[in-house]
Amino acid sequence: MFQWKNLFKGMAMGISDLVPGVSGGTIALILGIYQSLITAINGLTTKQWKKHVMFLIPLVIGIGLALLTVSHIISWLLNEYPQPTLFFFIGLIIGIVPTLLKDINFIQSFTPIHYGVLLLGAIIVGATTLLKDSSPTTIMDQLAIGDYILLFFAGWLASTAMILPGVSGSFIFLLLGVYPTVIQALSTFNLAVLFTVGIGIILGLGITSRLISYLFVQYKTATYALMIGFIAGSVFVIYPGMAGDFFLISLSVIAFALGGGTAYMLHIYKNKQAGANG
Template identity: 25%
Template sequence: MPAVRTLVDLLRGAIIGVVEVIPGVSGGTVALLIGVYERLLTSASALVRGVVRAVVDPLRGRGLAGARTHLAQVEWRLVLPIGIGMVLALVTAARVVEPLLDEHPVTSRALFAGLIVASLVVPARMLGARWRVRDVALAVAAAAAGFLLTGLPSATVEDPSPLAILGSAALAVCALVLPGVSGSFVLVTTGMYQPALAALNGGDVPTIALFMAGGVLGLAVFVHVLRWLLASHRRVTLAIMTGLMAGSLRALWPWQSDDRDLLAPSGDVGIVALWFVAGVVLVGAVLAVELAVVRRRARTASSADDAARRD
């Protein structure tokens, strides 16, 4: 069974990697959907702390004990296969997914919109059955912010500076960690999307290294902030996440111009609607399976507790 679990985690990472190539679709949203978001966030926090301690502590004469403690808290059996799957999928998707999106933009956006609409259930369910007035107000405000953000015109940068690459990559990784905000969309907005794809497809190692360094920088700063927010202000954070996911649907309206102006439905609307429904059904099926597994585990645990009491 460990081999099956590793294969599943590789697939999970691949899914996250693929959607990160698609502007408007958040890898953090997918991580929430497939049930690994908080575990990955906790492991990422421990990993960053461990690396920082490994660099700083020896300079202070404290050795590596602190670094080992943090690194031991990382779920390596989860993080490694998901990380490998993400990297492989990113490289592959840069060559395969992008041409498909260019050739079929309307139906692709409809499918992705259906996926996101159905996945709104995930953070909403994490928040709880009863939404308070404040939760709704925060979600609406976040949705409005997400709607405005995804409507910004894309920038174009022909020859980006190293500092611009570092900064945009740091922002993109922050978006990757935050459900509802697409990392690739941040790159589009800052004009770094095409340079990033060109670097991946062309094997431009120096540029890829700069993007990776910026990503590590962003992860080191933001992951701790988000983990603290989930621990200390869980309801507020989850309400805002839900709103951001809802607002980001603007980027996935099937009919829009190159400048992201929303257009009225046209062409074969029925086919587009079917692709949207297919996205909803796909996520709904995954959620139904997840719910069945959770209930089965709960029944098994309850039966085990009853047996233990009888013994």
């Protein structure tokens, strides 16, 4: 079913993918549409593909609108006020983790193994901070076969990150050193690069979504624990440190509180939607 409210959810997902460490999958999980999203992606190859396309269309439109419009605001905030902006997202992430734990009724459903899985997920995502290359990455030109293979797998891994909560696809591009090349390809409409990355993304989405569906059916609690760990670990990825004068620090604290408040409002919205559907 086509739902216009999913357009705004898609915009939220698109905005989140602009920030390294915050993925569209995280926002989808927060908004309560994560499993529906995975089901819709898997359903594109079934006889009921029309129903799933109708679910995905407003999300895709929303993501596109965010990238074309709101992205300018986010980019400006990240350039002019990076510390408060990132603290807003940190507040959002920390504020939503208790809600996700409550959703899975962790007090009764979690065993020591699940806590270990959660910790492992946090360590995996948090450890990506050690992989950052502080030196500038040059744009690839005169691409060889090996470069195209790298771009293909970069698209594959980035699409996996887009689905899995915790790490953004743009962050994967940065880690693999292909971000400037992909951005230039978008601006110059380099079909060879865009086609290579695009094929990787499409295949990655198809395969990863099926794997996640299987894990949710067979190991729901463990999968939820791992994803919560991914989300918690992303705090270490985007943490900018606390520096500056009194005004900047105060602004960061306020932004953090606003992020937490936003998480609370999203929790209320999610519960109302669940009550209306129930």
